[in-house]
Amino acid sequence: MAQVRTGRRYRTKRADSHYDAIVIGSGMGGLTNAALLSLLGKKVCVLEQHYTAGGFTHAYERNGYEWDVGVHYIGEVHKPSTLGRIFDVISQGRLKWAEMDPVYDKIILGDEEFDFVAGRDNFIEELCKHFPDDRQVIQDYIELIRKMSRLTPKFFMGQAMPRGLGNFYNRFLRRLLLPKEFFQTTRVVLEGLTNNQKLISVLTGQWGDHGQVPEDASFVMHALIAKHYLAGGAYPVGGASEIARTIIPTIQQGGGEVFTYAEVDELLVENNQCVGVKMVNGDEIRADQVISNVGFMNTVERILPAAQRQQYNVNKEAEKLQRSSASLCIYAGFKGTAEELGLNSTNLWIYPDGDHEGNMKRFLDDPDAAAPLIYVSFPSIKDPDWDNRFPGKSTVEIVTLSNIDWFKAWDGTTWQQRGEDYEQYKQQQGERLMEVLFQRMPQLRDAIDYYEVSTPLSTQFYQLNKEGEIYGLDHFVERFGQSCLHPQTKLKNFYMTGSDVMTAGVGGALMGGLFTTMSMHGLRGSKIVKQLLKDYKIPEA
C-alpha cells in the first residue's frame, strides 16, 4: 500500500541555509509555484506545518480506511485542457486521472432530483426534460458560461503582471474589456436570463463548491465552476495524496525539498526586503524570494511581522474581505465493495428546497434548522486503484456547512482533548448526517464499519485557518478588485499564491501558482511560463 503521507520531515540539519525561493505552505498553489520555479532552474524549499504535504489536497488514513479532504472531483483534467497540461508538466506525467460517471452531480431539491450530465449537449437535453419550456434559456445560459470561461484569462491577466501594472489593469482596464456579467452576482445574472426560480435553484446547485449562496457570490465564480465541470469530473488515480506525491519529485530534481512539520513563524525582513523566514523552532532559512501559500488572512495576521503589518496598513485591507464558510464533515468507512453496496460515483447535493438564500439565513440564525446544503461524495468508487489498496471496503464523505461561532465553548482546547461535551456534539451531528445518508441509501445502514466527524476546529487545528474556513476568502464581486490580493505584495521579494490570489478549488489554486510564477518574472513572466508549458517534454515513464 502506498504511504499516504507525503513530504520529508523537517530537521534543522536537513535544510540548506539558503534557497532561491521558499514557499510557505504546500497546498495546490504552493506546489504548483514551487514545481514551476524548479523547472525554471530554481532551488526551492517548501515549508509545510502539517505532518503531510498537499494542503487541502492531502489524504489521511485511520482505522483501515483512507479519505481525501478537499478533492472530491476536478474538472477538465481528463480532457485536453490547460489545466491538464499544467498538471502533466508539474508532475512530469506521473499524475493520472480517472473520469467519473457521466452524471457527475445530482442536485436534489426536496423531493425532486436533477442530473448534471457530462457534455454540453447532454447537460442541456437532461435539463430540458425537467424544463421543456426553457430550452432557449438553458442554451443561453450554457453559451454565457462558455463565453465567460473563454474571457477569463482577460479577467485574471492583471494577476500575472507586476503589481503596479496589474492593479491598474484590474481596477480600470478590464472593466472596459469584459461584459457586465463579470462584475455582477450570480443571482443578478441568472434573473436577467429567466424568471423561473426553480431553474435558477437547479443551475446554482453547485454553490457548495465555493460556499456562497447565489445572492452573495460573484457570477465569475459560478460560471468558472459550472464550466469547469461541464465536461464531467475526474479523480486522481491512487487517491488525492497522489497530487503531492507526484509533484514533489519535480521540486527535488531542482535541488529543492518539501518539508513537513515545518511551521513558519514569521518572515525575515531586512532593509525593507523579505530575505527569508524564521521557523517556529527558531531556525532561520534565507532565500532570494519568499512566497506565501497560507492564504491572505494567515499571511497578514500570522507571518507578516508587526512592523510591516503597520507599515502597509494591512488591517484596513483585511477589513474589505471576509473568510469563507466553515464545514462539518463525516468520513465513513463501509464493509463491502461499491458493487456489493450498489454505489456509483455521482456526487449528491441535497437541499431542503430551492430557497438557497432563505435556507442559509435560517441555518445561520438557528443551527438546529435544516442544513442549507448537504454534499455526499463516494471517493473510493472514483479511484480505480482503490480495490487494490482496500479490497472489500468503500468510503463515503458528507460535508455540510458550519460556523466557528458555535464552537466558542471549546476555545483554547486542543485536538482529542476537547472534552466529553464536544464528543457528544460531534456524535449528535454525525448521527444526524448519517441518517440523511441512510434514508437515501438504506443498504448502507448495516454495512457501516466506522465513521468520524470533523468540525471547524479540526480545520483550524490541521490547516491553521483561524475560523475553520475551507475556501480561503469569500468570492463576492468586490473581492476580485482588491489590490492586496495581487501575487506580488508591497514587501519586496515577497509574494502570495494559491486560491486567494485566484479562486478557490484545486484548479483555482493551481492557476494561482501559475500566475504567481508569472508575476515573479516581471513583464516577460507570462511569456516565460507559457513557453515552459508549451515546450516542456514529459519524460518517458
Ligand SMILES: Cc1cc2nc3c(=O)[nH]c(=O)nc-3n(C[C@H](O)[C@H](O)[C@H](O)COP(=O)(O)OP(=O)(O)OC[C@H]3O[C@@H](n4cnc5c(N)ncnc54)[C@H](O)[C@@H]3O)c2cc1C
Ligand atoms: C471539504 C472540502 C472539499 C473540497 N472539494 C473540492 C473539490 O471537490 N474540487 C476542488 O477543485 N476543490 C475542492 N476544495 C477546495 C480546494 O481543495 C482548495 O481550494 C485548494 O486545495 C486550496 O489550495 P491552496 O493552494 O490555496 O492552499 P491550501 O490547501 O489551503 O494550503 C495551505 C497550506 O499552508 C499550510 N500552512 C498554513 N500556515 C502555515 C505556516 N505558518 N507554516 C507552514 N505552513 C503553513 C497549511 O497547513 C496548508 O497545508 C475543497 C475544499 C474542502 C475543504
